[in-house]
């Protein structure tokens with residue numbers, strides 16, 4: 013569905029590559045999370061998918077096509093993109109912000125607005141919020157609108173860049189649950205980046221843990237990071253030793269529990 017084939021990227025004026033020789037295949041219908049420390053190249057990788065950042069070498073394929081050969085505008089319209097700080101246009105109402113993305117894809121205004129209202133409901137917002145401007149929303153509401161915007165054109169691929177980075181932990185948790193339930197209903201291919209390993213374990217069915225210059229430290233389902241960490245970097249980043257996390261079955265679900273028995277996350 014999305015394939016990174018030995019991609020590298022050095023930004024102009026930079027002595028070191030942001031991404032060096034990275035390869036990974038994102039399976040259709042999966043939720044894949046790239047996780048790693050700040051500056052390891054996560055956002056660069058995500059932006060290579062919709063050609064906001066070009067690869068210097070290597071190939072990114074989306075739906076089997078080399079993205080460098082696809083019209084970038086068409087490509088971006090075919091992929092939902094949820095940005096770090098919601099990315100809403102401040103001078104347009106919430107409903108317009110969402111509807112405009114559908115209109116860009118060719119949907120007529122009336123239909124686009126109806127669909128936008130449906131999307132607001134889908135992400136758990138009152139449709140009346142659609143009349144407000146982005147500055148009149150809480151951080152969590154703005155992030156939900158960002159997700160509605162990413163979904164309104166019904167893309168088969170959704171890219172999410174630290175979508176819950178700007179909100180407090182309680183709101184963040186609510187948004188994470190929302191994404192899990194949306195994914196159950198819609199089964200899109202989701203590629204998300206975060207620096208939060210708990211979030212990666214909660215949301216990802218495949219987690220790619222990255223080190224400097226997007227070096228792959230470990231790839232696999234969340235539980236493998238705890239049961240079979242590939243190296244000391246993985247152990248350190250997951251905090252597996254310090255927190256003594258383990259995987260247990262509870263009510264038929266695999267959950268990650270800490271030393272005190274507190275549930276820290278649910279594995280899909």
Ligand SMILES: Nc1ncnc2c1ncn2[C@@H]1O[C@H](COP(=O)(O)OP(=O)(O)OP(=O)(O)O)[C@@H](O)[C@H]1O
Nearest residue numbers: 023024026030049050051052053054055056057207
């Ligand atoms: N436009 C740019 N010009 C120059 N250097 C850049 C640019 N964008 C990113 N970089 C550098 O490339 C490296 C990777 O950045 P990137 O934003 O991809 O990392 P990240 O893992 O997403 O970080 P964070 O979690 O802090 O958002 C960093 O060293 C960063 O400073």
